[in-house]
Amino acid sequence: MRTDTPPPIRLSDYRPPAFLIEEVLLTFDLQPNTTRVKAKLAVRRNGDHSAPLRFNGERLTLISATIDGRVVDEGQRTVDAEFLTIPGVPDAFVLETEVEIDPENNKALEGLYMSGGRFCTQCEAEGFRKITYWPDRPDVLSRFTVRIEADKAFSRLLSNGNLIEAGELAGGRHYAVWNDPFPKPCYLFALVAGELDMLEDRLVTMSGRPVDLRIYVDPGMAPRATYAMDALKRSMLWDEGAFGREYDLDLFMIVAVRDFNFGAMENKGLNIFNSSLLLADPATATDADYERIESVIAHEYFHNWTGDRITCRDWFQLCLKEGLTVFRDQAFSADMRGEAVQRIKDVKALRARQFAEDQGPQAHPVRPSSYLKIDNFYTATIYEKGAEVIRMLRTLIGPQAFRAGMDLYFERWDGHATTVEEFIRCFAEASGQDLTHFFAWYEQAGTPRVRLKQTYDADARTLTLELEQQTLPTPGQPQKRPLPIPVTVGLLDHDGRPMSFQHDGQTVEETVIVLTQPQMTVTLTGVARDPAVSALRGFSAPVILSSDIEPRDRYVLLASDPDLFNRWEAGQTLARELILARAGGLPDEVGEERYAEALGRSLADQAADPAFKALLMALPSEPDLALVMKPAADPAAIHAARDALLTRLSVHLEDELRRLHMGLQDLGEYTPDAAGAGRRALRNAALELLAANPRSDNVELASGHFEAAINMTDAIGGLNALMQMGGEPYEQALMAFFERWKSEPLVIDKWFSVQARDPSETALGRVMGLTAHPAFEPKNPNRLRALVSTFANFNPARFHDPSGAGYQFLADQILAVDRFNPMTAARLIDPLDGWRRYRPELGALMKAQLERIAGTEGLSKNVLEKASRALAEEG
Numbered sequence: 001m002r003t004d005t006p007p008p009i010r011l012s013d014y015r016p017p018a019f020l021i022e023e024v025l026l027t028f029d030l031q032p033n034t035t036r037v038k039a040k041l042a043v044r045r046n047g048d049h050s051a052p053l054r055f056n057g058e059r060l061t062l063i064s065a066t067i068d069g070r071v072v073d074e075g076q077r078t079v080d081a082e083f084l085t086i087p088g089v090p091d092a093f094v095l096e097t098e099v100e101i102d103p104e105n106n107k108a109l110e111g112l113y114m115s116g117g118r119f120c121t122q123c124e125a126e127g128f129r130k131i132t133y134w135p136d137r138p139d140v141l142s143r144f145t146v147r148i149e150a151d152k153a154f155s156r157l158l159s160n161g162n163l164i165e166a167g168e169l170a171g172g173r174h175y176a177v178w179n180d181p182f183p184k185p186c187y188l189f190a191l192v193a194g195e196l197d198m199l200e201d202r203l204v205t206m207s208g209r210p211v212d213l214r215i216y217v218d219p220g221m222a223p224r225a226t227y228a229m230d231a232l233k234r235s236m237l238w239d240e241g242a243f244g245r246e247y248d249l250d251l252f253m254i255v256a257v258r259d260f261n262f263g264a265m266e267n268k269g270l271n272i273f274n275s276s277l278l279l280a281d282p283a284t285a286t287d288a289d290y291e292r293i294e295s296v297i298a299h300e301y302f303h304n305w306t307g308d309r310i311t312c313r314d315w316f317q318l319c320l321k322e323g324l325t326v327f328r329d330q331a332f333s334a335d336m337r338g339e340a341v342q343r344i345k346d347v348k349a350l351r352a353r354q355f356a357e358d359q360g361p362q363a364h365p366v367r368p369s370s371y372l373k374i375d376n377f378y379t380a381t382i383y384e385k386g387a388e389v390i391r392m393l394r395t396l397i398g399p400q401a402f403r404a405g406m407d408l409y410f411e412r413w414d415g416h417a418t419t420v421e422e423f424i425r426c427f428a429e430a431s432g433q434d435l436t437h438f439f440a441w442y443e444q445a446g447t448p449r450v451r452l453k454q455t456y457d458a459d460a461r462t463l464t465l466e467l468e469q470q471t472l473p474t475p476g477q478p479q480k481r482p483l484p485i486p487v488t489v490g491l492l493d494h495d496g497r498p499m500s501f502q503h504d505g506q507t508v509e510e511t512v513i514v515l516t517q518p519q520m521t522v523t524l525t526g527v528a529r530d531p532a533v534s535a536l537r538g539f540s541a542p543v544i545l546s547s548d549i550e551p552r553d554r555y556v557l558l559a560s561d562p563d564l565f566n567r568w569e570a571g572q573t574l575a576r577e578l579i580l581a582r583a584g585g586l587p588d589e590v591g592e593e594r595y596a597e598a599l600g601r602s603l604a605d606q607a608a609d610p611a612f613k614a615l616l617m618a619l620p621s622e623p624d625l626a627l628v629m630k631p632a633a634d635p636a637a638i639h640a641a642r643d644a645l646l647t648r649l650s651v652h653l654e655d656e657l658r659r660l661h662m663g664l665q666d667l668g669e670y671t672p673d674a675a676g677a678g679r680r681a682l683r684n685a686a687l688e689l690l691a692a693n694p695r696s697d698n699v700e701l702a703s704g705h706f707e708a709a710i711n712m713t714d715a716i717g718g719l720n721a722l723m724q725m726g727g728e729p730y731e732q733a734l735m736a737f738f739e740r741w742k743s744e745p746l747v748i749d750k751w752f753s754v755q756a757r758d759p760s761e762t763a764l765g766r767v768m769g770l771t772a773h774p775a776f777e778p779k780n781p782n783r784l785r786a787l788v789s790t791f792a793n794f795n796p797a798r799f800h801d802p803s804g805a806g807y808q809f810l811a812d813q814i815l816a817v818d819r820f821n822p823m824t825a826a827r828l829i830d831p832l833d834g835w836r837r838y839r840p841e842l843g844a845l846m847k848a849q850l851e852r853i854a855g856t857e858g859l860s861k862n863v864l865e866k867a868s869r870a871l872a873e874e875g
């Protein structure tokens, strides 16, 4: 492995900035290859009078620099690959610089770059230093004025804040000047220039202020922005109601671009979105796309307060804005789409991504203490576990104190860059509780394991719950502390009726036990009968729960738990145990039949929400099973066992599945709301389960479904089912789909993804072949991920080919992409992280590819950090 790993950045080394910039005027003269950026900064020293000026700047060609109008010549400054340094500067002065950059050849998609012939920017976390010289850190807040000059072919010229001037220039050029009255860190700066269509609307805020809402998209695409606009208005109103937060500028703009490294970006007043998370109509977007759009629109909008008005002191505090904003967008989605269904989906995502991260070499706390490239820390731990921690905080202090704490946070920190400590301090003050122990959730990595043992005493009518917690060591943290873990508990009798009991002197049907010690015993009294215990309701803490609950009791929960999360969870646990038993060579055929029957009863329940039933029907995924299979994950055995259970369910439930498929056909017009989406989800889930039995009538059913589809949800549902069964009908459908949609990039992404998920023997060859397809564009992150990332993450049966060819394919792709887009390349490594959890012969092949990556010359810091962490010794 390479040894020249650069030193990490550490939280403990934080120092306030040496210089502050109160105001800035940026002037952009936009040209695809030779853009000139002039920056005029009002700089003020902040402390140490001897410190030289040292501003970040990368890939910039410095043309000139002056201080208070006097030229700083080459002898008075140093420019290297990362900094501009000028010693001996006064305490307050005006620095003017001019640099040249090349947006067209910027394929890292960071800083100022071009997408689809338009200029756009991405500055978080450290992209602004590729635009101009600047102290590129989030605790330098400045008021920005931005003048953009460009050829008139770039008809829209946009930046943050309010438009204060616009006009014509000589030579077929024009200009616009924007001013953002809110001081902000440079990572929230944005600029867009190009030909774009606009969808416009207006909203009056709670204090009666009108706000213009504008969404800019590729020409001809404005009708596909209507759902995003609708979601934006709902988000704005929701934040007023739920958190008392009102929008603060007269204008809110969103721009969609096709080439984007991730989902979207919350730049002040000018959000920039990956077009896949903005454009939707029934013909080209699935219900899942609509749902994602709604939640990401909300997330970026909510950042206006949690991120923009109050930002992070340093990047170690990333969860301060991200975990909190995910918490807020999850609450919004729960209100829009139903609490239980939303919770199940959020927990599924948490387990699939964050639990995997926590059990591998990249495990890190919600607030890490060191990094090499901050880009690598936009992780499920920071985002999703960060949101879970806040959810627990609300459970522990109660909703009223929680809201009071949020109000205090907004009041105290508005206009500032702050820390997680200060955030938690607001809740400690609002609730009067000591939250010192709670803070460990931010500092300790790893998923706690909680063990629950129950003993019922019929004479005393008591139920004793013995709880135990343990967190296994993670890299750099061999010793773990106990955490405060809220465990929500309810009891059911054996007919599925909720039982009341006494806890803490109150008669209740549900209570929260807070496990603060390594072990704890709690006695519930007044328990009339031996109950089925429903623990960790609503997934009240991000832990792995195991208990001595009997399968019989799990069936009671599956049928009747009033907590729908735990009803779903009971089904998942039963299915997981059955699949793992089969994968381990000891199939429980009686148990499988019993499970099929119970599932059948749940599906026949007319009162249940279709969206919930669709979730109930899905078995735990192969990657989720790999995470819990002991002593080592065997992807081939998991695939075969899961398939066998699916086939059994398919045969057993055939009549019910066909009934569902027939009965749920959309008759009216497509509506993307939760009710419509739930019905389609259930119908497509029924079809998918039928496809586990590739009989000719099921193939016909899937072909008919695909051909009759009048929306993308059903088209993809049909194509997926055909893919499961393979053969000529699938090949025909693939071809027809490509022909029909070849001019729609977002739909062609789906075409690649379906093939990447194909578990059949020939799929790896097909996936490799697709990298030579004319429609494969590795420089476009959406297309790259649609094929490569989907394959490596969601097709374990083929990715873990015993030859190691799947791993080699991934490594080839990572190394190729790293040459131009390190951020995206680094994200592709994740599927190799778990190499220690797999069967030794597979693990060795995975490790060999990681070593190959880490040993490559000229690797980016991003990929180097991920590969080195993946290979580092345990402990």
Ligand code: B3K
Pocket: 124, 125, 262, 264, 265, 266, 299, 300, 303, 322, 375, 378
């Ligand atoms: N804040 C951005 C993520 C930026 C990622 C930079 N590598 C989007 C979001 O979380 O809202």
Ligand code: ZN
Pocket: 299, 303, 321, 322, 325
């Ligand atoms: Zn965010």
